[in-house]
Amino acid sequence: MPKITLIEGVTMALAWEMEHDDRVVVLGEDVGVNGGVFRATAGLQQRFGGDRVMDTPLAESMIAGMSIGMAAQGMRPVCEIQFMGFIYPTVDQMINHAGRLRHRTRGRLHVPMVLRAPFGGGIHAPEHHSESTEALFAHMPGIRVVIPSSPRRAYGLLLAAIRDPDPVVFLEPKRIYRLQKQEVEDNGEALPLDTCYILREGDDVTIVTWGAMTFETLKAAEELDKEGISAEVIDLATISPMDLDTILESVEKTGRLVIVHEAARNCGVGAEVAAGVAEKGIWDLKAPIVRVTGYDTVMPLFRLEYEYLPSVARIIDGVQKTFED
Amino acid sequence: MPKITLIEGVTMALAWEMEHDDRVVVLGEDVGVNGGVFRATAGLQQRFGGDRVMDTPLAESMIAGMSIGMAAQGMRPVCEIQFMGFIYPTVDQMINHAGRLRHRTRGRLHVPMVLRAPFGGGIHAPEHHSESTEALFAHMPGIRVVIPSSPRRAYGLLLAAIRDPDPVVFLEPKRIYRLQKQEVEDNGEALPLDTCYILREGDDVTIVTWGAMTFETLKAAEELDKEGISAEVIDLATISPMDLDTILESVEKTGRLVIVHEAARNCGVGAEVAAGVAEKGIWDLKAPIVRVTGYDTVMPLFRLEYEYLPSVARIIDGVQKTFED
Amino acid sequence: MKTIAEFRIPYRQVLDVDGRLVSDLPEFAKDPEELLRLYRMMMLTRTFDTKAINLQRTGKLGTYASCLGHEAAHVGIGAAMRPEDCFAPMYREYGAQFWRGVKMEEVLLYWGGDERGNDFAAARHDFPWCVPIGTQCLHAAGAALAYKLRDEQRCAVSVIGDGGTSQGDFYEALNLAAVRELPAVFVVVNNKWAISVPLSLQTASKTLAQKAIAAGMPGIQVDGNDVIAMRQTMEDALQQAREGRGPTLVEAVTYRLSDHTTADDASRYRQKGEVEDAWKTEPLLRIRRYLMDSGAWSDADEEALKADCTQRVDAAVAAYLDTPVQPVEAMFDSMFASLPESLAEQRQTARRFVNSGGHH
Amino acid sequence: MKTIAEFRIPYRQVLDVDGRLVSDLPEFAKDPEELLRLYRMMMLTRTFDTKAINLQRTGKLGTYASCLGHEAAHVGIGAAMRPEDCFAPMYREYGAQFWRGVKMEEVLLYWGGDERGNDFAAARHDFPWCVPIGTQCLHAAGAALAYKLRDEQRCAVSVIGDGGTSQGDFYEALNLAAVRELPAVFVVVNNKWAISVPLSLQTASKTLAQKAIAAGMPGIQVDGNDVIAMRQTMEDALQQAREGRGPTLVEAVTYRLSDHTTADDASRYRQKGEVEDAWKTEPLLRIRRYLMDSGAWSDADEEALKADCTQRVDAAVAAYLDTPVQPVEAMFDSMFASLPESLAEQRQTARRFVNSGGHH
């Protein structure tokens, strides 16, 4: 079995699905000959040709809108937005059409598209190249938001996203694109959407996170173990619709909840996790819910970006807060 | 003192500020001769001329982008987006520039603009005319989101928004544009931003809401009173940055928290209110936090819209939940 | 300075305002029956439009966008398209949609606040009405790309207004269609007004057809009140697209004789005289004159047609008014192919509190 | 069919690739000192560019966008503008910015990951570098509108690339500027590539200047490697704008001789031969030839200039490298005019955990 990185998992999933489903086409800026600025589509145009892997003009609203049109007419477009900082022109098409078409036509038309974008900071990138604004899409009815945090989940979840008959915003944590290698069998097996993944079992505290922050969170969990605190780490994976049940079960066991995300805190997805537990699991809580997140500031340019990103120390501190009384 | 409606409060504030500050200009689609499709700018072009009240071409990204350019060069543009369903093309300009320009230039340039839009359902409007997506803007660093719920607050908060040196998204609950008349003195006195307004004092439960839902919430509070439940009703008013302290104080007193909003539930602003209290006020809670919100569906066309909007009955039920054990 | 590029925008008119031929009659128009089909549909559309406005005035319909004055432009589009082609309308192209099989009661259901109006019984692949202006052009481009990739001989047609041409999505769609040589036709129905904003405040471009030049595609302006010119122009553009010779931008010049919608009062912003003049150029007039002059139509035919249209419209209205409100569950059941758990729970809540909001 | 509109796109070149005059010398260019000022700035810009790339290669700078090959286009823009005019750049127009007083160390700070690079000491009203492509055109239009409303004799100039012309914001800005006759000039620097996407996949329009026609404004194509033609074209457009005669679209045809940025490897997608040919047309060559042929410049002058440029660049680099990192509080202190409470609390957290993230 090949050992591959997260981004190779993306490429492998795209290739598998293109091979097995003629309706799947890849489009975006620089996804062709260049194979994407992160190489996520490397080799695909050479293999499947320019009709299946298309370089588009430079216009994100166009990329989303044309994908909606293609999807509504029977294709399975997987389009790439080069960086999440450039995803905002797609918001209108995504919320007003991608998430609505099935509903407003009573199911006559639907939009099986995937909007891929690398997101998050930590790679010393230029301005606007380090955003984490998954919350914007999580608030849109009719749209799934999925974030993988390992090569295996990148492969399995992207396959599931492409096969899903409804629109999926698939956000790839670029900071860990090449951080870790895993054995992933190229067998076309998808992983389930709409469910969390428990990355580490524990009894004393539940830490919910996703994307690149799973790494700092697992590091923090190791550290906490030495202090005798056993942390359960849950990867939310499908950000919306959220699998709250798995989180509630875990909190029922641990009695403590810490949420870690890279995005700004105010109205981030962490708030929804906290609200859900405060509604349905509050009696299980032995401590206040703690959020360890990016700050409500603009993502700073890279000299300060690691002051913005939640550190292992901040996560440990957040967990320790739940043990104070 | 004149008795005026909420929308007249908007018009009065615009007129006052244009009269007293040459830098203030009003622009948008149909804001000129037509006075806006809801008449919010009625009479302003006749009074201040076509240079101060401008009909723009039909392009929302343009409206936001040109306003940013004007604001950065010393003007105080107040632009109107005709309905919130058409606000999404502004997202890119708002998050990438309006909310960032001060930060990224270390204060060299800033963006004193106001983006006005009517929002919310309940007026039997056509498709895309009934959205409540304030959460999208609340998640944007560097941007204030303000929602008035009475003629007096419409006047006072809009004056404050225009005078604020930073960008404000000012959302007007159109369902109550003409529901209520209040005496409002046209004295140019602004009301404070970044603070909640307590609409009704009570001891047993805190209900946090904003915009048009304040009316259903106050009705519910009256009903609950008959059952001997004394509800404190708080108008969030400035959605972001949020005045959590007032809410925490209230919950400390009442021990119960219900949040009511018209927007979809998932990752709505209600989640942030709940999360804030679950972090800092959890020990005050005698009951789970309850959210009574719009559903995570597309806002239905008007035959079903009142099935979507939280009803007085649903609010009462939500409050009663906090008294079960 | 030397010139490196030159462009021209052609203009087509076949019938002048008085119904006189000003250029050669296209092939299809030599068969009077063909012209009568167009005329009958224009009449049906206008009859429907009048009725819909009345329904709104009497509280039986929500806000409605009238197509008064646009009948030739819309019917000309519909008549030139093939059933397998794809239509991406804005919100007032009933004449085109009726031709494609969209039912009058579907139009009424939509403006009556019921999503089932978008669930067309015919033209199942057509896009529904599109209120966010400009967005539909990209859907048409995407549809055209899908057909091209699948080697289907199908075209996509989108309609946008003069105001809509200011939207970035419109331009992005043109640019995409031209660079990929997509089988698409973009129609700009220039009715001179965008609600209260006149063309002079919308753009400085002398014609809207010339906006095609920015994308490197041909643009043509046609008299949008001349159904013969309109249909022929669309047929030419569609044939070119179908044969893989790329997209065209068609500007149909007409006039919005009605208020913008029933929620609008145009007297606030435009002169009575302007509207009265526009009535002299309205589309039914000239084709009727032509048909009568050529002996293909009589006053008796006219009466019979009006009666028939009224009857068909009344039947549609009855069907619309008889349609019960959807169950509250409908709000949830078409959100996703299969309902996520979180929504299932909300669905129960909605049922529990059905009618508690009142206002029905 | 009759023609209702015709358009032409002019082309300007003064010096051909060999530095020979192909059209009359504009007034300013008759003064050799004026030409030398342009040439010196082009040389300084190129020297800076080379150094910046080295800094990135040696880990002392983040990703950097080179301007290699664009010097004439950029310097021509800067030289034609007045200090009170407003510049809305994209991300590689250093030649124009240096002319306006932006410091080399500011450019380095920006690409070095420090917002203070955007806090220009001069040209305080200019917009900072703009990465979200297309958005800057609307800021320029807004600035121009502000000046027009205040009756100031100022103009706004924005720059966008060939790829950027596909963005809706670009078109929306043109349309607005034209319909409001704003004092704005929109420059498209056509360097043939948008990262790996060649112009042929970007648009079907034969020139990018013709995109002006969609907005009803004049468009002109200029040899962007000819600094004399470039400056004169900008001066004409600016004068027209300043006199209230409306905006212009200027397409400057040049070539991106470098990788897109230091993060890019252009060899993956373009032919060596193409780049070698482009080098023959690069902008410094021809103006130097012209100056030497006209006796205004010598090899000795050249050597002296190079030495001077190197020295000035080295000084800027030293200043950049000596700049300490901002305190973590800087992340918060320019979010709002006054810090909201919620942020004050986060500010303390950031201080408490300063450096805990490592990676410095």
Ligand SMILES: Cc1ncc(C[n+]2csc(CCOP(=O)(O)OP(=O)(O)O)c2C)c(N)n1
């Ligand atoms: C993106 C967007 N912005 C604003 C509106 C509100 N609106 C509805 S129709 C209209 C004017 C449209 O004018 P035009 O494009 O000329 O089409 P017409 O109605 O004249 O046929 C406006 C501003 C909208 N529907 N969509």
Ligand SMILES: Cc1ncc(C[n+]2csc(CCOP(=O)(O)OP(=O)(O)O)c2C)c(N)n1
């Ligand atoms: C809205 C947006 N989308 C994508 C990008 C990523 N990106 C940066 S530069 C570039 C190509 C720009 O090409 P062009 O407009 O020709 O300018 P050039 O870099 O060639 O000067 C792209 C796609 C971006 N910065 N902004």
Ligand SMILES: [Mg+2]
């Ligand atoms: Mg119109």
Ligand SMILES: [Mg+2]
């Ligand atoms: Mg380029």
